[in-house]
Amino acid sequence: EDQVTQSPEALRLQEGESSSLNCSYTVSGLRGLFWYRQDPGKGPEFLFTLYSAGEEKEKERLKATLTKKESFLHITAPKPEDSATYLCAVHSTQGGSEKLVFGKGTKLTVNP
Amino acid sequence: GAVVSQHPSRVICKSGTSVKIECRSLDFQATTMFWYRQFPKQSLMLMATSNEGSKATYEQGVEKDKFLINHASLTLSTLTVTSAHPEDSSFYICSASIRNTQYFGPGTRLTVL
Numbered sequence: 104e105d106q107v108t109q110s111p112e113a114l115r116l117q118e119g120e121s122s123s124l125n126c127s128y129t130v131s132g133l134r135g136l137f138w139y140r141q142d143p144g145k146g147p148e149f150l151f152t153l154y155s156a157g158e159e160k161e162k163e164r165l166k167a168t169l170t171k172k173e174s175f176l177h178i179t180a181p182k183p184e185d186s187a188t189y190l191c192a193v194h195s196t197q198g199g200s201e202k203l204v205f206g207k208g209t210k211l212t213v214n215p
Numbered sequence: 216g217a218v219v220s221q222h223p224s225r226v227i228c229k230s231g232t233s234v235k236i237e238c239r240s241l242d243f244q245a246t247t248m249f250w251y252r253q254f255p256k257q258s259l260m261l262m263a264t265s266n267e268g269s270k271a272t273y274e275q276g277v278e279k280d281k282f283l284i285n286h287a288s289l290t291l292s293t294l295t296v297t298s299a300h301p302e303d304s305s306f307y308i309c310s311a312s313i314r315n316t317q318y319f320g321p322g323t324r325l326t327v328l
Binding site for chain 1: 219264322
């Protein structure tokens with residue numbers, strides 16, 4: 104069964120304190136690993152897609168990396184506006200239909 | 216690019232009534248749209264996959280007669296919650312797929328009294 108596990112569930116950082124979020128996955132044939140940001144009461148906002156081990160993508164203070172078993176979302180010198188829930192998902196064809204399987208997310212709080 | 220809208224953003228209705236939620240891809244055409252449900256402090260649960268011009272595919276445990284999905288054009292999918300009850304109160308989010316990536320709408324908060 105395709106699965107995604109994110110850790111930690113919640114993370115509190117001070118402004119400027121860099122850290123990483125983890126996403127472990129098991130999927131039969133990776134066709135894409137996705138990172139989204141979700142603010143309270145809003146839909147997820149697309150951040151990155153990674154397709155193969157060793158791939159990296161960056162956007163402002165965020166960098167996503169991928170290995171054969173997990174992905175990391177590195178946050179460098181975070182600011183309070185980076186506070187959100189970060190969701191990881193893998194593209195799955197389980198059950199004969201194509202869909203995203205989501206992790207439960209990591210709630211990030213950045214204090215000023 | 217890749218903007219998805221939903222309407223309404225909030226709806227409050229009485230038990231037993233039906234509610235329709237619209238999902239539109241504003242700047243691209245989407246042959247496939249998805250409907251999710253999200254409970255407080257939980258992740259997204261896929262309800263159904265909507266394909267333009269054909270019947271939707273529902274996930275196990277989702278009642279297709281209760282959650283009616285219509286995908287009549289390449290830019291519009293609708294979800295109708297029929298005979299809504301308080302347990303249907305939730306945050307409903309749609310997404311539209313382009314180039315293997317799903318882009319999400321802002322969500323609709325449904326409250327059934």
